[in-house]
Amino acid sequence: MRIRATVAAVTGALALSAFAVPAAHADEVEGDTKISNVVVNGGKPVVATATGAKNVTVTFTATDDSGIDWAQPILYHGSSIEKSDSGAVANSRDGSAKCTKVNATTSNCTATFTLKPRENLINSVAGTWKVWAIVAAKDGDYAQKDNAKSFKVQRLSKLTVDATPEPVKKGKTLTVTGKLTRANWESGKYAGYSGQSVKLQFRKKGSSTYTTLKTVKTDSKGNLKTTTKATVDGYYRYSFAGNSTTPAVNAAADFVDVK
Template sequence: MARTTMWKAVVAGGAALALTGVAAMPAGAAEGGVAFSRVSVNGGKPIVIGVQEEVEVHTTFRMTTTLRYDGGPMVYPYRGTTENGEVLWSSIITSDCNVVDRAKGICDFDEWLYIDPRDLDLGNEDAGTWRTAALVYLPGDAQDIDDMNLPVRVQRATRLTVDASPEPVAIGKTITVSGRLTRANWDTHTYQGYAGRGVSLQFKATGASSYKTVKTATSSATGSLRTTVKATGPGTWRWTYYGNSVSGASSSGGDHVATQPRVLHSAFPRVMHSV
């Protein structure tokens, strides 16, 4: 997969960097004199990407160096090798140094990495596990780039809808809950039905603070979901998909269903009286 890098800006000190494409990494790394540590990407959670919305990934790290640097520092997902691989970002903003030890050149940084699926050359095959690199630009077109030995999971976003009926329903009667599970297709920039997935039907009774799983249904060839349950009281229904290695987790919105008391009919016939 050949991809092209286009740099838009490189600014030293709180650097703002930008490129388009899932691009080849810059070559010519210069090792020595810089150490990165305490790297956290997205709080350790997967990076979930849809087809339209720009994703913001908060990253923190520590850099130790007494060398002067011209750009960065920055941390980002990559695949392949640090010298000849692919990187995953549209733009990066790095904070100024939060000084930990000035004499030793120890600084903590916050970073905001942005991924815009409308700009990047993302394909469905790009979902999965990436690695993490740290980079700083040094004077004279040199750079220090390190593999942080930190895996980062990149997932295709999923979506769920829900509809519960009838509304209202008598207690003890049947409720039909339907919906649809779709997943981001990065090749076509659309959401498409996600088939054969186990999806949890969850219920939160009126007054309760959390949802509980009632049963599980499997999505059809088009991603459709449909099942029935007995009404036990008023509350809200939703679908939840817990994701997998290449697909993100998601929950539908909630559909509230009110209930009515069940009407009991007398077993005795009505007696008619004549006057």
């Protein structure tokens, strides 16, 4: 079988520093080995800054009636691990998972990965990533999954707001500006996020609830600008709902005193 060669190769290669994509084409199982309960980053999207490395932990359960010998997960972006985007693959730090025996048939496994801009993160790979995983049992059985779990890898977003003039007379017009930016993993900076719908929200002084006043779109440089009537003292903010490549973010509120 195809995977037999992979199992043998990986078993003997756990100490190797080099990583090669496994020669597997789809999920394969031999015997009763199972992979379950896969969790990436505690179940939360992985959000990476413009420059800093992001450590990602993957946990899963491995079972077989003979016990678990070893396991290895790999993170990748693409339609399959063999067709992963160039560079968008992450191997665990020591090339395998650390599996702790729960009982004679079950082990809990953990592996830590590092995602870093300009290495395995470029702007085009923001979005859905997958976990490739293989588990080998002590009796020679195995289980291999091309997509054991899907998860999001996102570009950190930032949002600002500024309402003027301050203070303002009741009934007069406020101009509310701001900017939506997100991490550019290729330049190592934060760039304006154009064409995005952002809500202008208001919270009355003494209240804990924001009300949406209107929706504004960012311009070609991520800038926001709109107007609204001043009625009472309160806080203004912009709020971005986020999407598959970029997390939601709220601007720090700007208080306006109405005279």
